[in-house]
Amino acid sequence: MAGHTRWVFGLWLIVLIALGSMAPAVFSNLAGAGWQANGSDSVAARELAQQHFGGNASSAVQVVVHSDTDKVDSPAVQHVLTEATALFQQDQRFAAVIAPQPGMTISPDGHTGILIAGANANPDDMVKAVTDIKGQLTALSGNGIEVYPTGASALWSDFNKANHDAMLKAEMFSWPVTLAIMVLAFGSLVAAGLPLLLTLAGLVASAGGLVLLNSLTPISVWAMNFAMMFALALGIDYALFMVSRFRAALASSGDPRRAVAETMDTAGKAVALSGLTVLVSLSAVLIVPAPAVRTMAVGIMLAVAFVLAATLTLLPAALGKLGSKVNAGSLPYAKRQQARSPLFAKWGELLYRHPWPFAVGSLAILIALSIPVLSLKVAMPSIQVVPGDAPVRQGYELVQKQLGEGAPGALQIITHAGEAEATAQAAARTPGIAMVTPPQNATDGSGYAMLQAIPSVDPSSGEMRTIVDDLRAAVPSGTLVGGAPAENLDLQQALNDYLPAVIGIILALGFVLLLVALQAPLIALLGTVVSLLSTGAAFGVAKLIFQDGHGSGLLGFTPQGFLDGWGPVFFFAMIFAIAMDYTVFLLATAKEHYEKTGDPQIAKVDGLAHSGRVILAAAAVMVAVFFTFALAQPLPPKEMGIILGVAVLLDAVLIRLVLLPVLLRLTGHAAWWSPAWLRRVLPKISFSH
Structure with a gap:
């Protein structure tokens, strides 16, 4: 890359012009719905209602x-x-x-x-x-x-707009904050600005890519919202690690091309494996049969792929071209910075001498924060996620006031015309149904009839699950129960059903990738397992805030009494991906020193001394980016910002800078041991140059 900078810059310029020309249309072109469980009764009912009853479906x-x-x-x-x-x-x-x-x-x-x-x-x-x-x-x-x-279509229209506006405001606020943190971390304006420019290039390319992909299959507008935030944080992480390693290599060799080669041979491998881990973690979400959830994962994966490509091609070319100019605009203290941080070296030595107090302390905090997860409730968003002045919410509340609590959430029942009366009687006897409209026969000769069942409770009430289940059990066989509340409940059930499989796939693939990267089964297993601690703690904090309402006044929202239903599946994948990101950075650096010396103490202390500052700076950037979304007015971006921000904070501080180094200390040589048969099976990967 450093030897062919014109080709690299030229090809990226072509890509950015081609995809960048489509990028401005990303928010207007992408899909606004897709929150459904494909194959469910409610989706089948909506399709029949639209086809045979003049479009009087849940999307009307x-x-x-x-x-x-x-x-x-x-x-x-x-x-x-x-x-x-x-x-x-x-x-x-x-x-x-x-x-x-x-x-x-x-x-x-x-x-x-x-x-x-x-x-x-x-x-x-x-x-x-x-x-x-x-x-x-x-x-x-x-x-x-x-x-x-x-109605449902108007709800998603208003909600998507409010969500989009909030995300843009948060992005605008996060960029200067990120730049300030980068300047403090690097001590150089050029070195700090380079990751931001590269991440921006990746985001522009991914936005155009999503527009292109949307012409083939509908992509949720949420895909870009999440991709902007996640790729910004992750792209800066990658560039931070690479630029830091390049500056150290340049200081020792003085040759920019040699420094680029050393950087790619060490940090480059770690970034490539980290990016692959992120992509694999997010790919597990694709098994959930919900278009919006799947395409959100696709959007983030596409953004990460472009950012990763820029990090592994455009960044080394830029570093080779800049050479020592990467330190231009340095602040006074930066000239005293060393690749091996004395502060983190002392920290590593302290952990080595006294591992147990730190291990017990960090575990106690993480476990205590994880306990509330046991009583976490999830459900699809209520009308409260839409701003109070949005027309859809004003109409919704007016309908409730004038026609009854459950009037905005009518359940649509599609049955055969011959069973319409029996269906109406069964529906009317169902507890929780306030009114059933007379059957309406299809005018196209299809033989279907439709009824509307008005529940007696708010459509977002926890009682709706029982009402819909009882209604489906009461009506004749072959009758479909749909409507917006039923679609939400079916989607929530699908998310709940697929959550164990998603978690299992992510953990298994994460372990395999760590095993391939580190060639050591014990530390790969420990690195995977400890990532669950920060995830559990983050959801525990989410339960306290978003379900119980602690701090809701400070954060400016009204608690729904539950966490939005897609949170556990989607946020688990995102948190685990970030956690493995830091795991790879720390353990790859430790493995590099173990390969050079064969001494587990040096590997542990020097691994922390060379990667601790980068991990802390990267975590500070991520926390700043994520917490800016906590300032958003709509609840879902607020949930995302708080959960991911807390997860990164806990993971970086308590796990990567405390617990994982302690585990390296306690396991010693065993952390890096691998049986001969496994070494023969695995591809040989070395992090030492």
């Missing part, structure tokens, strides 16, 4: 029209309904428009009505359709009449 748009003075049948309200209907009829993504119906979608006092515009497109396109038209709909408000688009 509901427009709440209310007036304190006029009733729904008044000329003024009817005029608004007519104008709203005309707006829907101009867009082919909407199907049949159903006017407010007495006893069903008109409130008992007659002052609130719900206009339903059927879905004539897939859920992703319906979210885009609502986004395009909701401004015109809310503009119909006036003269004492309020108009609010609501």
Whole structure:
């Protein structure tokens, strides 16, 4: 790379121009829905409702029209309904428009009505359709009449926008904070700015790549939101490790190309293996049959792949070109910095002399923080994740006030026409069902009938699980129960069902990759197992904050009483990937010194002395990036920022800088031992140059 800088820069320039030209369209092009469990009854019910009942599915748009003075049948309200209907009829993504119906979608006092515009497109396109038209709909408000688009499609439209705005604000805040930390860590403006520029190149390329990929298969807009944050933190980690190693190699050899070669032969291998571990961890999420969850993983994997490619190609070329100029703009203290940190060397020696107090102390803290996980509750997000001034939330709360607590979450029942009456009677007898609408036969001769069952509780209530299960057990065989609440419950069940498999796959593949990298089964096993401690502790803290509400006033949110349902699956993969990132950095450096000396004490102390400062700086960057998302108003980015930030903080400080070095001390030569048959099977990887 350092010998062919023009080719490397030229090829990256072509890639960035090609993909960068598509990058600005990333948030407008990506899909807005996908929160469903493929193959579930609720998804099948939605598809049948859309196909045979004029699009009156869970993805249909509901427009709440209310007036304190006029009733729904008044000329003024009817005029608004007519104008709203005309707006829907101009867009082919909407199907049949159903006017407010007495006893069903008109409130008992007659002052609130719900206009339903059927879905004539897939859920992703319906979210885009609502986004395009909701401004015109809310503009119909006036003269004492309020108009609010609501329903599942409107919910995702408003929620995605609020989430996107919050993520961008957090990103804008995190970049200067990150740069400040990098300057302090490197002591050089050039060395500090280089990782940021390379990470930016990787992010631009991944944004364009997602737009390109979205033309083949729908990619959730959340994929880019998560990718921006995760790739920024991880890309800086990689560059930090590489630049630090290059500066040390350059100081000893004075030859930039030789320093690049030494860097790639040591830190480069560690970064490549770390990146592979991250990709493998996230790939386990792909088994979950939920499009949004899968594509979030794909988005992060794509961003990590581009950032990793930039780190292993563009960065060595840039370092070879810069040479000693990498230290340009150095602060006074930076000139006194050494590759082997005296401070971390002393820390390593202290841990070596007194391992047990530190081991017991760190374990006690991690276990204590992990205990709340035993009572953690998860569920799909409630309406509270949307800002209070969002039209969808205002419409939702108005429907609850005027038509009943469960009115915004109608359950749709699809059955055969011959069993419609029996289905209606069974549904009406089900505990928790407040009302069942008369059966509506399909007009296309398909033989289906549809009923709406209105629950008596809020759609996000924990009782909905029992209500839906009882309803499905009560109705005739072959009858499908769907609707937005049922879709959320089916998705949550799928996430719960697949969580053990995801955890098992991640742990197994993580161990295998560490084994290949380190060629030593004991330390590979210990490195994998201790990563669970920071994960458990992070979710324990999440339970205390987001379920119990501790600190909610300070963080500015109303607790839902549970953690968002996709958190355990998705955040586990992300936390484990980050934890293994630090594990590889520390153990690869220790292995490098063990290969040179054969002395486990030198390996442990010098491994910490050469990687401790980098791990601490990288962790500071990650914590700063993640905690900026805790300032976001929507709850999911806040959850993500707190959970990942706490996980990185605990992992770096208590595990990588305390517990893992102590385990190296206690295991001695055994940490690096490998049976002869295993050495013959594994590919030979060495970290010493």
